[in-house]
Amino acid sequence: MKFPKEFLLGASTAAHQVEGNNRYSDLWAQEQMEHSSFAEPSNDAVDHYHRYEEDIALMAGAGLNAYRFSIEWARVEPQEGCFDESELEHYRKVIRCCREHGVEPVVTLHHFSSPKWLIERGGWEAESTVDYFKRYAVKVVEALGDELHYICTINEANVGLQIAAISKRYMMQMQKAAAARAAAGQAESSVQMGMNLQKMLENRKAAAAESLALFGTENPQTFQTQRTPEGDLLIMRAHAAARDAIKAICPELKVGLTLSLHDLQPEPGCEALAAKEWAEEFTHYLPYIQNDDFLGVQNYTRTRIGPDGQLPMPEGAELTQMGYEFYPQALANVLRAVAKDFHGDLLITENGIGTGDDTRRVEFIRQALAGVQDCLAEGLPIKGYLHWSLLDNFEWQKGFSMTFGLIAVDRANGQTRHPKPSLAFLGSYAAD
Numbered sequence: 001m002k003f004p005k006e007f008l009l010g011a012s013t014a015a016h017q018v019e020g021n022n023r024y025s026d027l028w029a030q031e032q033m034e035h036s037s038f039a040e041p042s043n044d045a046v047d048h049y050h051r052y053e054e055d056i057a058l059m060a061g062a063g064l065n066a067y068r069f070s071i072e073w074a075r076v077e078p079q080e081g082c083f084d085e086s087e088l089e090h091y092r093k094v095i096r097c098c099r100e101h102g103v104e105p106v107v108t109l110h111h112f113s114s115p116k117w118l119i120e121r122g123g124w125e126a127e128s129t130v131d132y133f134k135r136y137a138v139k140v141v142e143a144l145g146d147e148l149h150y151i152c153t154i155n156e157a158n159v160g161l162q163i164a165a166i167s168k169r170y171m172m173q174m175q176k177a178a179a180a181r182a183a184a185g186q187a188e189s190s191v192q193m194g195m196n197l198q199k200m201l202e203n204r205k206a207a208a209a210e211s212l213a214l215f216g217t218e219n220p221q222t223f224q225t226q227r228t229p230e231g232d233l234l235i236m237r238a239h240a241a242a243r244d245a246i247k248a249i250c251p252e253l254k255v256g257l258t259l260s261l262h263d264l265q266p267e268p269g270c271e272a273l274a275a276k277e278w279a280e281e282f283t284h285y286l287p288y289i290q291n292d293d294f295l296g297v298q299n300y301t302r303t304r305i306g307p308d309g310q311l312p313m314p315e316g317a318e319l320t321q322m323g324y325e326f327y328p329q330a331l332a333n334v335l336r337a338v339a340k341d342f343h344g345d346l347l348i349t350e351n352g353i354g355t356g357d358d359t360r361r362v363e364f365i366r367q368a369l370a371g372v373q374d375c376l377a378e379g380l381p382i383k384g385y386l387h388w389s390l391l392d393n394f395e396w397q398k399g400f401s402m403t404f405g406l407i408a409v410d411r412a413n414g415q416t417r418h419p420k421p422s423l424a425f426l427g428s429y430a431a432d
Contacts (some may be wrong), residue, residue, distance in 0.1 A: 001373055005285070005431040008104055008384025010066030011059060011406055012350055013048065014111035014155070015075075017393040020044035025074035026123075026222045027396075029214050035206035046391050046409040051417075052094050055390060058381040058407060058419055060101035063427030067103050068349055068386045069094065070155070071113035073118075073136055080132075088143045095147050106349070106386065107139055107148055108258070109242065111155040112223050112396070116215070123221030124160065125231040125411055130238045137242035138249065145250040152296050152349060153239045153246075156260040158281060160227025160235070165280070167226055174334045224396075238286035243292065257289065258296030258349045261338065262303040264329035274305045279429035282343055294383065295342050296349035302330040321354035321402050322395075328353075328364045332371025345381045348372065352388035354395070354402040361406075361422040369429055387426055391417075 002007055016022050021044055031041040036413035048055060059067060075087040098105040110133070114123065121128060136326075137153065145151075221231070243255045261282060266274035289295060301324040304311040313319065317324040331351050338346065353364045369385065376382055392405035400411065406423040410416040 001429075002431050003373075003429055007105070007382075007431070008066035008347070008386065009360060009426070009430050010064040010068065010103065010106075011390035011426070012068035012106075012386045012388050013070070013390050013392070013393065014108070014113075015070040015072035015391075016042065016045075016111070016113040017395070018046050018048035018391055019072065020047050020049055022072055022074055022113060024078035024115055024117075025072070026116050026215075026220065027113045028074075028115050028118045030220075030222070033207060033210045033214070035203040035210055037203060037207065042394045043413075045394050046411065047415045048391065049090075051415065053097050054101060054417060055407070056094075056101050057099050057259075058417060058423070059117075059390065060103050062406075062419070062423045063430040064225045065103055065430060066106060066384055066386060067098055067390070068106040068108060068152070071112060071140055072113065074113060074431065076113040077115055077136055080115075080121070083139055085143075085194050088140070091140075092144055092147065095144060099147075104150070105148060105345070106150040106152065106384075107140075107144075108152040108155050108349075109133075109140060110153065110223070112159075114223055117182065119215050119220045119222055124223050124225070124235060125221040125228060129233060130144065130241050132136060133238040134241040134245050138245050141246045141249050141253070145246070145253055147184035148253060150254050150256075150294075150347070151246060152256060152258050153242045154235060154257045155296075155349075156298060157235050158232070158259050158285065158408065160223065160225065161229075161232050161280060162260060163224060164226035164228075172417050207277040233288075236285060240288055240291075254293035254345075256292040256294040256296055256344070256347070258298050259285065260298050261334045262301065263327070263333040263337075264303050264305055265333075266305040267307070270305050270307060273307075273309065277303075277305065278337070282338065286341055289342065292344055294347050295338065296347050296348050297334060298333075298348075298350035298388075299331045299334045300351065300353070300388075301325050301331070302327045318360075321356070322398075323352075326353065326360070326364065328367035329371055331368045332375050335372070335375045335382065336378075339375075339380050345383045347383050348385045350386065350388040352404050354404045356403055358422050361420070362425045365422060365426055 010180045016027055022028050031038045071091050079084050093104045211220050239257050264274045264278055292317050313325050351368055353361050355361055372385055389404040391407050392403045392409050395402035408418040
């Protein structure tokens with residue numbers, strides 16, 4: 001069944017993962033470290049910075065009508081207070097390319113990577129970051145806001161708390177089990193981004209010395225480090241400050257953020273534990289997002305909850321490259337759970353699967369979209385589905401080994417694009 005014409009059906013990317021040569025960012029600096037937790041550096045990634053026209057044309061040719069991408073803060077403001085107008089003009093060209101192809105641009109202002117200078121000034125635990133982020137958001141919207149309808153301020157604003165939780169769980173697993181590496185794989189699969197926990201722990205002492213030289217601190221507070229409760233709410237205040245400033249400039253712009261959300265499924269008698277996890281993952285943010293125009297929902301799998309917390313994967317479960325359970329029906333469950341408490345529009349900003357078998361991606365999309373259509377029939381205000389990801393890309397600490405894309409990229413042979421059958425399959429749901 002096809003979606004209505006006004007439904008946004010498309011795909012997502014993040015600047016650092018696809019553009020390449022993001023040299024002024026914190027992650028670029030960390031990738032170059034001798035004792036880096038990254039499997040490999042991003043380098044020129046998949047060169048989307050220069051090939052965006054080709055990539056947007058491939059989307060449109062498949063029938064997709066929306067593209068979520070991020071503007072790279074470290075490009076726009078490579079040094080504190082120094083804005084690069086040529087980079088803002090680059091993103092204007094990307095937006096206009098979308099428009100020329102009948103594709104709605106959905107812009108994210110921050111997708112994990114930050115300017116290196118921000119981390120040198122305390123990063124995402126420093127009060128000053130609220131004003132720095134607001135200033136950056138104002139600069140972008142003053143330049144580009146009249147060409148946009150949707151802005152996500154911050155991607156997966158809750159990921160720092162999730163990383164803190166899995167790090168704590170991993171340390172407990174190490175204490176209980178001799179098989180530390182097996183425990184690492186289980187823990188990593190519960191956060192919806194590519195991480196190398198084992199490598200991070202092995203390199204911790206040497207990396208601290210390198211970080212001191214690079215950032216002026218042994219414990220740089222990048223967006224993907226463990227958040228304190230205070231840092232968690234600081235991110236919410238940065239979002240709210242940016243949102244209010246954006247709305248003052250462009251009142252008609254729809255503004256929200258995105259959250260990483262799991263389908264929490266408690267065993268009988270474990271409902272209270274699941275409710276506690278849902279509060280940490282979602283409901284404690286409600287006071288900060290209740291004035292948003294929409295919420296970006298990002299989901300990849302479910303989490304089963306037992307008496308001691310997260311349960312292992314079910315025996316014989318199909319696992320993705322990331323170690324997630326193949327469970328596309330999780331998306332509909334999360335949408336229904338979110339809609340109980342958040343009463344604005346819902347935009348699915350990420351949902352997908354890391355796999356080398358595109359037939360499984362097609363099946364994942366089929367089941368996920370069946371759930372979305374059920375939710376629409378129930379009256380949920382879902383405005384779009386943006387698949388993760390448009391392109392096989394740089395999956396953070398995992399490097400290029402994880403393939404989430406609707407389009408394969410042959411990086412060894414001129415960054416050649418090879419659309420997968422899943423691209424056309426997703427496009428087949430678009431209105432005629």
